[in-house]
Amino acid sequence: SYELTQPPSVSVSPGQTASINCSGEKLGDKFACWYQQKPGQSPVLVIYQDTKRPSGIPERFSGSNSGNTATLTISATQSMDEADYYCLAWDSTTYVFGTGTKVTVL
């Protein structure tokens, strides 16, 4: 079955850039999207179709997808960005979520 792997945790200083990778076989041939989930809240879409940002999502969130890796980049990271992040992709007959990454803003 298809798998998407993310690093368990990423730490970043306020104002710096955080990058979260999502790895899967030929992921670049599929569309990836990204969700932010804060404690006790439902997931919120921050990137869809690899690079598109929904209305209301700050410009500091950006995405890319090529080869076997999709990347979510948070520029000028703020304390409010501290959350769990999940990638998602469609594979043949099912949707697959990444393993999730906890972003800590130190």
Added chain:
Amino acid sequence: EVQLVESGGGLVQPGRSLRLSCAASGFTFDDYGMHWVRQGPGKGLEWVSGISGNSGTIGYADSVKGRFTISRDNAKNSLYLQMNSLRPEDTALYYCAKAGKKFSGNYYRTWFDPWGQGTLVTVSS
């Protein structure tokens, strides 16, 4: 504003059944596929099932295939998940989510946006 409100969760014994509902508003319901996603306690997200706007295509995760049934009533703007033969590992917060892409023909290759607040299912004796 799109709103999704789940209900029907609760404590149930292993082997028993439960039916979840999701009431949708703020959009033309039958124009969009709908999905169920769950999250076990302290765990990640897992797609459970999806259904197209016209109910013509339906899919399930292997972990629930043969036990869960997704359905929708477009006249009532409602999505359902019938869960049979429940197991302790089905314990989770169950979210309903709207497909991001407007297309009623299938539930494939889309994103989920927005999500409801979830309804908690606990399977335990």
